[in-house]
Amino acid sequence: MRLIVENLACRRSGRRIFSGLSFTVGRGEGLMVTGRNGAGKSTLLTMLAGRLKPDGGSIRAEGIGEASLPECLHVIGHRDGLKSALTAEENLGFARDLLGNPAAHPKTALEALGLPHVARLPVGYLSAGQRRRVALARLLVCRRPLWLLDEPTAALDLASQGVLAGLMKHHRSEGGLVIAATHQALGLEDARELRIEPSPPPSRPDEALQAEEWL
Amino acid sequence: MIRAFSALLARDLKLAARVGGSGALSLVFFLMIVVLVPFALGPDLNLLSRIGPAILWLAAVLATLIGLDRLFQSDEEDGSLDLMTGAALPLELVVLAKVLAAWLTTGLPLALASPLFGLLVALSPKAMGATALTLALGTPALAFIGAVGAALTATIRRGGLILAIVVLPLMIPTLIFGVSAAEAALGGTVPFTTPLTVLTALSLIAAVVGTLAAAAALRWSE
Numbered sequence A: 001m002r003l004i005v006e007n008l009a010c011r012r013s014g015r016r017i018f019s020g021l022s023f024t025v026g027r028g029e030g031l032m033v034t035g036r037n038g039a040g041k042s043t044l045l046t047m048l049a050g051r052l053k054p055d056g057g058s059i060r061a062e063g064i065g066e067a068s069l070p071e072c073l074h075v076i077g078h079r080d081g082l083k084s085a086l087t088a089e090e091n092l093g094f095a096r097d098l099l100g101n102p103a104a105h106p107k108t109a110l111e112a113l114g115l116p117h118v119a120r121l122p123v124g125y126l127s128a129g130q131r132r133r134v135a136l137a138r139l140l141v142c143r144r145p146l147w148l149l150d151e152p153t154a155a156l157d158l159a160s161q162g163v164l165a166g167l168m169k170h171h172r173s174e175g176g177l178v179i180a181a182t183h184q185a186l187g188l189e190d191a192r193e194l195r196i197e198p199s200p201p202p203s204r205p206d207e208a209l210q211a212e213e214w215l
Numbered sequence B: 001m002i003r004a005f006s007a008l009l010a011r012d013l014k015l016a017a018r019v020g021g022s023g024a025l026s027l028v029f030f031l032m033i034v035v036l037v038p039f040a041l042g043p044d045l046n047l048l049s050r051i052g053p054a055i056l057w058l059a060a061v062l063a064t065l066i067g068l069d070r071l072f073q074s075d076e077e078d079g080s081l082d083l084m085t086g087a088a089l090p091l092e093l094v095v096l097a098k099v100l101a102a103w104l105t106t107g108l109p110l111a112l113a114s115p116l117f118g119l120l121v122a123l124s125p126k127a128m129g130a131t132a133l134t135l136a137l138g139t140p141a142l143a144f145i146g147a148v149g150a151a152l153t154a155t156i157r158r159g160g161l162i163l164a165i166v167v168l169p170l171m172i173p174t175l176i177f178g179v180s181a182a183e184a185a186l187g188g189t190v191p192f193t194t195p196l197t198v199l200t201a202l203s204l205i206a207a208v209v210g211t212l213a214a215a216a217a218l219r220w221s222e
Helices: A041-048 A090-099 A106-111 A128-141 A158-173 A204-213 B002-019 B023-041 B043-063 B072-078 B080-085 B091-105 B107-121 B125-150 B160-167 B171-183 B193-219
Strands: A004-010 A015-025 A030-034 A056-062 A073-076 A145-152 A176-179 A193-194
Touching: A004 A041, A004 B091, A004 B125, A015 A030, A015 A041, A015 A056, A015 A193, A030 A041, A030 B072, A041 A145, A041 A176, A090 A106, A090 B002, A090 B125, A106 A128, A128 A158, A158 A176, A176 A193, B002 B091, B023 B043, B023 B107, B043 B125, B043 B160, B072 B080, B072 B091, B072 B125, B080 B091, B091 B107, B091 B125, B091 B193, B107 B125, B107 B171, B125 B160, B125 B171, B160 B171, B171 B193
Parallel strands: A030 A176, A030 A193, A073 A145, A145 A176
Antiparallel strands: A004 A015, A004 A056
16 A cells, blocks of 8 residues: 655644645555654644544545555554453454454464463553553554554563564565654664654734634 | 454453443442432332332433443543544444443343332332333433433543533433333323333434434544
């Protein structure tokens, strides 16, 4: 598949976060989204995932047939979508059935992330890093071409960061796309970088007024 | 699609059964209200048996509100809702599966337990049967109306009170026809089936309108 974003603009609670964002991600490519805190990295990923309507511009995907864009992507973010009361295996099994297009078995996926021993533990008992790895195992239980990762290395130890880099490399070698918002090097080789610059403050006072009215 | 639907249904039933689930709690709350009423009114058995169906229905409406605020909020907080947006399942069916699971863990147990709780308000066996039947047919309407409020308040922290204020007025028609059906079974000029049919119709309408409205509220929650 191929993701084309043109002239994307975002406004939240009347405040312009970014505007005029354009990029294209093709088969096997990686894109690192960087920028200061609050620049709108997570917002961009939320928009791509279809949870937020853009203020302007367009998001298109080519080569995915009948499916909609949210059905072709995995999101791993700060809110990990895991239920604390369910075991890691149950959480992954649920994601596998819900998202469709199943690939690896939950146990195999947990082994790949180095967590075979937590399969039968409720996720609520796990540490932040282990929880993040269970969430990352979701990437393996269903096959989807686009991965949206929001600071995927947060709370991960060095060894797990290496495992993640390996997973991303393998995914891209199979023609997958990776878009990651991050502050640090992820081991995404030859990935392009998209730096979100803060939107210039409104030059004319009436523009600021319009933003206020939108509230 | 069926697989995703049943996976969601099974997950919600499992969560209700685990620690922190609200399934058993609403039943206990139901019992509490029914127990309190005889203490407040005094031991007048004729009065109790006359207003018994109304007490059971009021208790059922209030018990439905228990845990309703967490119906979509817990999924919104931990990101499960983002997961469901990308599922191979329309959001309407996601809502349907979640409400069905909520009804199976709150509404249905209430209807099944109501004959037992009817003993506490001196109901005759016939009235017990009629109340249980009206609750079984009417609680789906309460669950679906509640789901709309739960979807609207999903992003509001501590939205339980505002949720109750939004949905309780919408539950009035269901309450009226539920109680009048239960009382029609005990005699009167109206045949039992007339209010019962209206009650069933209310449930069916709420199922359609509630599912669509809750899905729309979740889709544009931002």
